[in-house]
Amino acid sequence: MPELPEVETTRRGIEPHVAGRTLTAVTVREPRLRWPVDARVAELRDKRIVGLRRRAKYLLMDLGDLNLGIHLGMSGTLRVVPAETPLRKHDHIDLHLDSGRLLRFNDPRRFGALLYLTDALTHPLLANLGPEPLDQDFSGGWLYRRSRGRRVSVKSFIMDNATVVGVGNIYAQESLFLAGIHPSRPAGRISEARYQRLALAIRSVLAKAIEAGGTTLRDFTSADGQPGYFAQQLLVYGRAGEPCPQCAEPLRGGRHGQRSTVYCPRCQR
Structure with missing residues (x-):
C-alpha cells in the first residue's frame, strides 16, 4: 500500500501539471471503487484547479468551491498522460485538462477512492485525523x-x-x-x-x-x-x-x- 511518502511523491510529481489548469470534463468508466463515485463528479465542467495538496494519504484537488479527494488505496496510481494515450486495464477515471492531457486514475484492486467533497476538513474521513508528522503541531x-x-x-x-x-x-x-x-x-x-x-x-x-x-x-x-x-x-x-x-x-x-x-x-x- 502506498504510504505517506509515496502519496507526497505523487502529489509533487503531478501538481506542476494540474495546478492552474482548468478541469474541462471527467470520464468515469468504473464508479465502483472503495466507495461509489458520486454522480456529480462526472458532471464537473470548466473548473479551475487552484492547487493539489495532501492530507494524510488523501490528495485534495482544490476546485474553489469544492475538492476532489483522491485515495490510492492498495494499488492505485495517477499518471498525467496525453489525451490520445490508449487505455490500460483498470484505467477507471480520467480528469480532462485544458492542456490536452489527462490525469488518469488506475486501480486494479479498486480499494482507492475519488470523493466529491463540499467541505473537505469536516468530512468524516478527514475530520478526526491527527497532526501531519512534518508540521509544527506534531512533537x-x-x-x-x-x-x-x-x-x-x-x-x-x-x-x-x-x-x-x-x-x-x-x-x-x-x-x-x-x-x-x-x-x-x-x-x-x-x-x-x-x-x-x-x-x-x-x-x-x-x-x-x-x-x-x-x-x-x-x-x-x-x-x-x-x-x-x-x-x-x-x-x-x-x-x-x-x-x-x-x-x-x-x-x-x-x-x-x-x-x-x-x-x-x-x-x-
Whole structure:
C-alpha cells in the first residue's frame, strides 16, 4: 500500500501539471471503487484547479468551491498522460485538462477512492485525523500527552491516524529502531524524553523517504514512471535474521498487530 511518502511523491510529481489548469470534463468508466463515485463528479465542467495538496494519504484537488479527494488505496496510481494515450486495464477515471492531457486514475484492486467533497476538513474521513508528522503541531510532547494511560503498544499507537497521520508499517518500524524503542512497549509507559526522540525519528525517516521519492513497493511507481529508491536505505524493515546495523545482533521478526515487525532485541527497549 502506498504510504505517506509515496502519496507526497505523487502529489509533487503531478501538481506542476494540474495546478492552474482548468478541469474541462471527467470520464468515469468504473464508479465502483472503495466507495461509489458520486454522480456529480462526472458532471464537473470548466473548473479551475487552484492547487493539489495532501492530507494524510488523501490528495485534495482544490476546485474553489469544492475538492476532489483522491485515495490510492492498495494499488492505485495517477499518471498525467496525453489525451490520445490508449487505455490500460483498470484505467477507471480520467480528469480532462485544458492542456490536452489527462490525469488518469488506475486501480486494479479498486480499494482507492475519488470523493466529491463540499467541505473537505469536516468530512468524516478527514475530520478526526491527527497532526501531519512534518508540521509544527506534531512533537514528542504531543505523543507523550496523548499516550498517558494507554496500554496499546507504541507501534500501534503511532500507526493510529488519530495520533499522527501517515506512519505506516514500514516507517513505524524504522522510526522505532532509530529511537531505540521496542515496538511492543506500552505507549503509556514511555517517557517524554523518549517520545521526543521518537518524534524526531519519525520526521527524519519520512523526510528522507519523501526526498528519495518514496519506498519501492510492488504496486507503486511515481508520477514520472520511476520507482522510489528509499527501500535501499531501510535499516530494519524486511531484514529479519540479518545483523543489526548498530550492534550486529540478529534482527528479530514476527507478527505484531497482524503486521510484520522487525526490531533489534538489544538496541530497542
